[in-house]
Amino acid sequence: EVQLVQSGAEVKKPGESLRISCKGSGYSFASYWITWVRQMPGKGLEWMGRIDPSDSYTNYSPSFQGHVTISVDKSISTAYVQWSSLKASDTAMYYCARLSFDYGVSGTNWWFDPWGQGTLVTVSS
Amino acid sequence: QSVLAQPPSVSGAPGQRVTISCTGSSSNIGAGYDVHWYQQLPGTAPKLLIYGNNNRPPGVPERFSGSKSGTSASLAITGLQAEDEADYYCQSYDSSLSVLYVFGAGTKVTVL
Numbered sequence A: 001e002v003q004l005v006q007s008g009a010e011v012k013k014p015g016e017s018l019r020i021s022c023k024g025s026g027y028s029f030a031s032y033w034i035t036w037v038r039q040m041p042g043k044g045l046e047w048m049g050r051i052d053p054s055d056s057y058t059n060y061s062p063s064f065q066g067h068v069t070i071s072v073d074k075s076i077s078t079a080y081v082q083w084s085s086l087k088a089s090d091t092a093m094y095y096c097a098r099l100s101f102d103y104g105v106s107g108t109n110w111w112f113d114p115w116g117q118g119t120l121v122t123v124s125s
Numbered sequence B: 001q002s003v004l005a006q007p008p009s010v011s012g013a014p015g016q017r018v019t020i021s022c023t024g025s026s027s028n029i030g031a032g033y034d035v036h037w038y039q040q041l042p043g044t045a046p047k048l049l050i051y052g053n054n055n056r057p058p059g060v061p062e063r064f065s066g067s068k069s070g071t072s073a074s075l076a077i078t079g080l081q082a083e084d085e086a087d088y089y090c091q092s093y094d095s096s097l098s099v100l101y102v103f104g105a106g107t108k109v110t111v112l
Helices: none
Strands: A003-006 A010-012 A018-025 A034-039 A045-052 A057-060 A069-073 A078-083 A092-103 A108-115 A119-123 B009-012 B018-023 B036-040 B047-050 B064-069 B072-077 B086-093 B101-103 B107-111
Touching: A003 A092, A003 A108, A010 A018, A018 A034, A018 A092, A018 A119, A034 A078, A045 A069, A045 A078, A045 A092, A045 B101, A078 A092, A108 B036, A108 B047, A108 B086, B009 B018, B018 B086, B018 B107, B047 B064, B072 B086
Parallel strands: A010 A119, B009 B107
Antiparallel strands: A003 A018, A018 A078, A034 A045, A034 A092, A045 A057, A069 A078, A092 A108, A092 A119, B018 B072, B036 B047, B036 B086, B064 B072, B086 B101, B086 B107
C-alpha cells in the first residue's frame, strides 16, 4: 500500500523554529515528487511547494518562497518542511502528498495522491 | 481569491443528483490541463476522488463522475448519500503562474 505518514502535532511560540516530516512507503520514493499543502483553520487548500526526491530540486509558491524550506532525505524516504522563525499566521494543518502524473496533449498533468494524514501546527505565545 | 472558481455550497436530499462547477481560465483548464477532484470529510485529510477529468481511483463509488468542457469542469454526485457530506475541491495545473498547482476554494456539500 502506498502511504505517507506525517509527524505529530506541534505547539510552538512565535519566533521558534520547526521541522515537520512526511515518510513515504510502499513505492519507489525517489520516483515521485512530494508536495506540501497548507490548510488554515476553516479555509481551503493552498499549494506551498514541491520537491523531487531524486535530486532535491524544489519549486515554491511565491506566497511561501523565503518563509519555508522544503527538503528531503531519500535514504529514509522522508520529506520535510521547515520554518526558521514561526509566526502566529503559520497556525494551520499541513499536508504532504505524492504527485502523480501523466502526459496529456497540453503537457504533463499532475494530481495529488495519496495524502498524508496531516500535521497540525499551532503557533501561539 | 482562488484561481479556480467553485460555488461555496450545494445541497440535496438523499438520492438526488448534485453538481459542483469549477471554472478556470485559458492558462489552466482552458489550456487543456486536466482537472482533478478531492473529497475532504470532516476532520480528515483530502482524498483523491476523480483524476484526469473523469477517472475514478479504485474504491471510489460509481455515483461520482467528472466532466470537462472549455474552461470549466464539473463533479456530479448521483444518488446522494449521507456519507457524501464533505468539502470538495477541484485542482489543475497552471502554466502562467509560479503557483504551479491551483485549487478551487472548495464546495461544501450538505445532505438535507
